[in-house]
Amino acid sequence: MSRTVAEQLVETLAQAGVQRIYGLVGDSLNPVTDALHRSGKIEWIHVRHEETAAFAAGAEAQLTGKLAVCAGSCGPGNLHLINGLFDAHRSMAPVLAIASHIPTSEIGSGYFQETHPDQLFRECSHYCELVTNPSQMPHVLQSAMQHAVSKRGVSVIVLPGDVAAMRATADAPGRGIVTGVPLVRPTDADLARLADLLNRASKVTLFCGRGCAGAHDELLALADKLKAPIGYAFRGKEWVEFDNPYAVGMSGLLGWGAAYKAMHDCDALLLLGTDFPYKSFMPTTPKIAQVDFRGERLGRRSKLDLGLCGDVRETIKALLPLVEQKTNRKFLDAMLEQHAATQRKLRADVDAGRTHRPIHPGYVVAMLDELAGPEAIFTADTGMCCVWAARQLGTAKGRRLLGSFVHGSMANAMPQAIGAQAANPGRQVIALSGDGGFAMLMGDVLTLGQHDLPVKILLFNNHSLGMVQLEMEVAGMSPFGCNLKNPNFAALAQAAGLFGVRVEEPAQVRPALKQAMAYPGPALVDIVTDPNALAMPPRATIQQAAGFALAMTKLAFGGKSDDVLDTVAANWRELL
Numbered sequence: 035m036s037r038t039v040a041e042q043l044v045e046t047l048a049q050a051g052v053q054r055i056y057g058l059v060g061d062s063l064n065p066v067t068d069a070l071h072r073s074g075k076i077e078w079i080h081v082r083h084e085e086t087a088a089f090a091a092g093a094e095a096q097l098t099g100k101l102a103v104c105a106g107s108c109g110p111g112n113l114h115l116i117n118g119l120f121d122a123h124r125s126m127a128p129v130l131a132i133a134s135h136i137p138t139s140e141i142g143s144g145y146f147q148e149t150h151p152d153q154l155f156r157e158c159s160h161y162c163e164l165v166t167n168p169s170q171m172p173h174v175l176q177s178a179m180q181h182a183v184s185k186r187g188v189s190v191i192v193l194p195g196d197v198a199a200m201r202a203t204a205d206a207p208g209r210g211i212v213t214g215v216p217l218v219r220p221t222d223a224d225l226a227r228l229a230d231l232l233n234r235a236s237k238v239t240l241f242c243g244r245g246c247a248g249a250h251d252e253l254l255a256l257a258d259k260l261k262a263p264i265g266y267a268f269r270g271k272e273w274v275e276f277d278n279p280y281a282v283g284m285s286g287l288l289g290w291g292a293a294y295k296a297m298h299d300c301d302a303l304l305l306l307g308t309d310f311p312y313k314s315f316m317p318t319t320p321k322i323a324q325v326d327f328r329g330e331r332l333g334r335r336s337k338l339d340l341g342l343c344g345d346v347r348e349t350i351k352a353l354l355p356l357v358e359q360k361t362n363r364k365f366l367d368a369m370l371e372q373h374a375a376t377q378r379k380l381r382a383d384v385d386a387g388r389t390h391r392p393i394h395p396g397y398v399v400a401m402l403d404e405l406a407g408p409e410a411i412f413t414a415d416t417g418m419c420c421v422w423a424a425r426q427l428g429t430a431k432g433r434r435l436l437g438s439f440v441h442g443s444m445a446n447a448m449p450q451a452i453g454a455q456a457a458n459p460g461r462q463v464i465a466l467s468g469d470g471g472f473a474m475l476m477g478d479v480l481t482l483g484q485h486d487l488p489v490k491i492l493l494f495n496n497h498s499l500g501m502v503q504l505e506m507e508v509a510g511m512s513p514f515g516c517n518l519k520n521p522n523f524a525a526l527a528q529a530a531g532l533f534g535v536r537v538e539e540p541a542q543v544r545p546a547l548k549q550a551m552a553y554p555g556p557a558l559v560d561i562v563t564d565p566n567a568l569a570m571p572p573r574a575t576i577q578q579a580a581g582f583a584l585a586m587t588k589l590a591f592g593g594k595s596d597d598v599l600d601t602v603a604a605n606w607r608e609l610l
């Protein structure tokens with residue numbers, strides 16, 4: 035008996051190695067989920083909000099490097115995918131979204147739930163096609179999968195329910211997907227130019243991003259030859275920071291350490307696989323060279339004296355023999371000393387956190403860092419969680435750290451943890467969630483129980499949209515619309531069938547984390563943290579410090595002098 039288009043879709047995805055699809059059922063998607071159910075070859079991860087499905091698929095794809103799939107029903111169902119798909123696409127995660135659609139005969143009639151997904155998803159995908167005829171399906175599916183994997187990002191198949199239920203008329207290609215990635219390295223002439231630039235400079239700094247994945251040994255060899263400090267962007271942290279005697283921390287709004295100074299005080303700055311977005315943190319005086327395997331990214335964030343298109347690892351391997359060994363460590367040692375001083379300050383903050391009330395979130399993450407295993411996968415919500423993760427979480431080799439680091443969406447951490455755990459059943463998966471972010475997609479805490487996913491959620495319950503509160507304060511505004519009237523999240527978690535514990539005292543932090551980590555199922559630790567634990571960027575400008583002072587003055591004149599005292603007490607260290 036011939037197959038339906040939906041059966042052909044499921045069979046082809048299974049052949050391509052897809053193990054699960056995250057999604058939520060709905061009329062037009064029914065032929066697909068029914069085919070999935072009958073085939074038994076692909077697991078259906080039933081989420082409560084489609085945005086979670088897209089974030090989860092994005093996380094799976096980022097962790098495995100393989101194609102991950104999500105699905106939503108027509109109109110509002112697949113529309114809910116969109117924010118997570120933007121995140122996956124911008125994170126270069128190979129994700130295929132199946133957006134089911136209204137009946138073909140109704141397209142253009144203003145039908146119930148009608149949208150135009152083929153237009154809606156165009157901006158967040160490399161490939162987005164509507165299937166109106168069964169004979170299209172094999173090549174559209176093949177192209178969609180191949181685009182997602184080869185171009186690294188999202189593909190969308192818009193599949194009307196009636197077409198999904200039709201008989202397949204063309205054979206699936208059956209050749210699977212080609213996952214090989216070419217090695218790209220610059221020309222010999224370009225490499226010689228880069229070597230010349232580096233050899234002429236007496237103080238070189240390397241600044242590294244996500245493109246340095248898998249290039250740890252080569253980076254260290256280059257830093258050793260150049261006696262160069264290594265700074266990194268947040269996306270580079272997990273690949274660069276561990277076991278690295280040249281590491282000087284991060285730059286940018288989350289930054290700490292000596293990276294900013296190292297980038298500004300050098301003669302030559304080499305940007306490696308980074309698309310670090312904040313121009314205001316980039317220096318203008320040193321010579322700047324950049325290596326990126328995506329040529330279109332060269333020079334878009336800073337001045338560019340030399341741009342090379344190539345994979346970071348391959349480029350460094352080819353560059354190393356051309357680079358002269360430097361022996362003068364003065365610049366490197368000065369930067370390392372400054373970095374060590376920042377680390378001492380962070381450690382002192384952690385020590386102070388042992389007794390600080392309300393609980394300092396940085397202290398919580400420092401405890402987490404001590405207790406989590408070497409293979410732990412962390413996900414961090416957009417907001418202040420990123421600050422504490424950047425500063426206090428050690429990304430030892432083997433650990434992974436995901437966030438919405440390019441798209442910057444709230445509510446990413448728990449959904450990403452769902453995908454991380456589903457794809458890595460044996461690994462410790464820990465979500466660092468903001469109270470604002472968590473509440474946004476809170477319904478999917480139920481997915482943890484439904485699918486028996488033993489994710490641990492650390493909820494930073496500061497009763498505030500803290501990051502935005504900080505933004506307002508540094509701009510001299512008094513914080514408006516930032517306060518959150520929260521429930522007892524631990525009690526909520528318990529009601530949802532999770533292990534839930536609430537922590538209000540610093541002495542309870544460690545035992546509660548241990549308890550949650552030892553618990554065999556999903557757990558939530560609701561930690562009431564200091565809403566005033568703000569953090570200034572590594573290079574707070576005079577205006578920012580002045581803005582902060584102005585905001586404090588406004589609060590004081592608004593009769594909130596207690597708040598002012600709390601905030602200043604919590605932050606005086608940052609301002610010094």
Ligand SMILES: Cc1ncc(C[n+]2csc(CCOP(=O)(O)OP(=O)(O)O)c2C)c(N)n1
Binds near residue numbers: 496500
């Ligand atoms: C979907 C979305 N809405 C709004 C924002 C703007 N925004 C960025 S961080 C933030 C506050 C996050 O608050 P919370 O999750 O409580 O974390 P906190 O910063 O307090 O740790 C907001 C509103 C965003 N990035 N994404």
